[in-house]
Amino acid sequence: MTKLEWIDWLVLIVTLLAIVGYGTWKTRGRKNVQDYVRGGNTSKWWTIGLSVMATQASAITFLSTTGQAFTDGMGFVQFYFGLPIAMVIICIVFIPLYHRLKVYTAYEFLENRFDLKTRSLTAILFLIQRGLAAGITIFAPAIILSVVLGINIVYLNIIIGILVIIYTVSGGTKAVTVTQKQQMFVIFAGMLAALFITLNMIPDEVSFTEALDIAGATGKMEVLDFSFDLENRYTVWTGLLGGTFLMLSYFGTDQSQVQRYLSGKSMKEMQMGLLFNGLFKVPMQFFILLCGVMVFVFYQFNPAPLNFIDASTEKVLQSEYRNDYIQLQEKQNELFSEKKTISMQLAESHNPALKQQLFSLDSIEKTYRAESKFLIKKAIDSEYASDFNRLSNELEALRANPTSDAFIAKSEELDTLYADAAKDTQTNDRDYMFIRFILKHLPTGLIGLLLAVILSAAMSSTASEINALATISSIDLYGRNQKEDKGEEHMVKMTKWFTLMWGVIAIIIACVADLAENLIQLVNIIGSIFYGNVLGIFLLAFFFKKLQANAVFIAALITQVIVIIGWWFDWMPYLWLNLFGCVLVILIANSIQVLTKKTDLNV
Known part of the structure; x- marks a missing residue:
């Protein structure tokens, strides 16, 4: 604080x-x-x-x-x-x-x-x-x-x-x-x-x-x-x-x-x-x-923390992984001294070889940061491990009667513990840096x-x-x-x-x-799941003058289900979901319209 x-x-x-x-x-x-x-x-x-x-x-x-x-x-x-x-x-x-x-x-x-x-x-x-x-x-x-x-x-x-x-x-x-x-x-x-x-x-x-x-x-x-x-x-x-x-x-x-x-x-x-x-x-x-x-x-000229979330750093320093984390900090301090020296030399000489050295040192620092996140996660997991084991054993003993009040109460207690652990396990510090x-x-x-x-x-x-x-x-x-x-x-x-x-x-x-991987990505992902479909509906309204309402409505429902499935199974980068959803609803709506007309003619 x-x-x-x-x-x-x-x-x-x-x-x-x-x-x-x-x-x-x-x-x-x-x-x-x-x-x-x-x-x-x-x-x-x-x-x-x-x-x-x-x-x-x-x-x-x-x-x-x-x-x-x-x-x-x-x-x-x-x-x-x-x-x-x-x-x-x-x-x-x-x-x-x-x-x-x-x-x-x-x-x-x-x-x-x-x-x-x-x-x-x-x-x-x-x-x-x-x-x-x-x-x-x-x-x-x-x-x-x-x-x-x-x-x-x-x-x-x-x-x-x-x-x-x-x-x-x-x-x-x-x-x-x-x-x-x-x-x-x-x-x-x-x-x-x-x-x-x-x-x-x-x-x-x-x-x-x-x-x-x-x-x-x-x-x-x-x-x-x-x-x-x-x-x-x-x-x-x-x-x-x-x-x-x-x-x-x-x-x-x-x-x-x-x-x-x-x-x-x-x-x-x-x-x-x-x-x-x-x-x-x-x-x-x-x-x-x-x-x-x-x-x-x-x-590059001033020491940086291994992790920008101070609360997460405090947790690992109070855990059994304290010495591992301190050793990692010492490695990063040594790395910082090298980075600072090379950065100053690069500013003076613009030597391409120094650029490659700085790039290599930055890659090493990224591995240190990744290792710090791993240690933080292990520290927090170990903090909750005993409570997880206790509740799991108690639930196992009550499993014969899963509708009982005792079983339901223990299940809710375990869910709460999972939620608390998830909130504590904040290792991704990008949004905290600035x-x-x-x-x-x-x-x-x-x-x-x-x-x-x-x-x-x-x-x-x-x-x-x-x-x-x-x-x-x-x-x-x-x-x-x-x-x-x-x-x-x-x-x-x-x-x-x-x-x-x-x-x-x-x-x-x-x-x-x-906390998501990155908050700005989370907002854009949420938008991408729905925006393409909605845009497609508007384009159908603007440019497909003979298209009927029922075909558009059904196509929109089908498209939204497919896009959500595609996002869930990570078919493509989320930005492509906008184009995918837009094109899909247009194709499905026109296909339904054609099939409906053929059915009407056959009747």
Whole structure:
């Protein structure tokens, strides 16, 4: 646990309360659906652009992307290569249609084109995947801050969720949009300051160009990968093909994004807002990855821990594996001395042979880190081993009567123990790297600002998500299935109740979530499972004018089952699931239509 100085607390609290207070005050008293759901259609293009960027830039972006760069380098930026292409297509195809129909949600269009059940199905698919993602965007910063502040993660999930609920319930879409401008200002200021300070902490003898050279020697600056290796998640092709389809789905059919630009003053403002996002999003992600790479360079000249999760390190040092871990730390310390010497020599001479040496030393360090994770896992497993054995033996003795209260109680106790062990076994420290660097090495005041960056990003994403979830629940499901018109005031009231409901659900999901391999990948995987199918449904609606609703509905159900099976058995990198799901639903729908016509002719 790291103790924050009072100035950091002041910067953090004042920043967050100012954003929540401003958003609540600025958008109070919205009484009709047009104002509450579409923000009164008053947003200018720069507001839309910043709001769209803020919706996508969650806390996960800063915690996981920097950790991704520290571990694997700049190659993750290829994930976003399809985004500018997607923005142009959405501006040409999606926005004119949405604007002409004056829809409140993306899925209203599907009922006009097909039928109510197709609209309801896509709305439900959205609610599932975005509801899960909303919980993760709360959970990500809560994990970190629970370690930093020594506060129970459940309490932090609740605090973050409540802050978002306050202004989102109060002002709806306008509150989300207004606060996101302030949040993006905080985010840009914090990340620029972090990069500037990090560069200043690298030895004076090492210029920025030389720092990039050191990073490049270990493969961290390999941005482009033109290989067709399906085992590689991030290549130019996965970015341009899979990434384009993911971004088309996300920005064109995901209500959390569609609602941002539907608040635009005119169709031109909506289009310019998305083009602004297409122009600046890739450089922004490149910049965030570069921050992670510069932290990596910093640790070539400063000792780095074997594992960035202090709590996990403490556990292994209190276990029977303490001596093994200390010996591993000593090896890493010796390795650090070699790395520092070679890095300084490389900065002075640019000798290719030194690059190869640095690359080899970095590979050795990776093996040390992997071994440290193995020791941590063994330490935690041994801590729980006796309880596992005891409960297993007790269950075995009761197995003759598996429906008894005693057997059920012991089974539940064992399940709880498994869950506790899983939470404790946090060996994958990528998502902790950046925050630990901030807390250990950055100056007082800037720490508070960067914690505010992380929380602001979490709040901006979560607010957009629960705002969209509430809109879909209210407009597409509740409102559409009412037999009589309930009136504007009633619908606004119900949308507020749905906002509260989804905020509470997001908090609950955050409380039961667990650390994945990498949080930003987890969010993208969840999206990829559903987005391709939904995008395919929209493309069928746009370009296949003779296709009937039943064929699309059945095809969508079949496709979703196949995609989930494909993800479960890991048929392909998750980015390809977007293209796969999109193409599959189009093929199946057209096949069903043809078979149905043939059957009708035979009859």
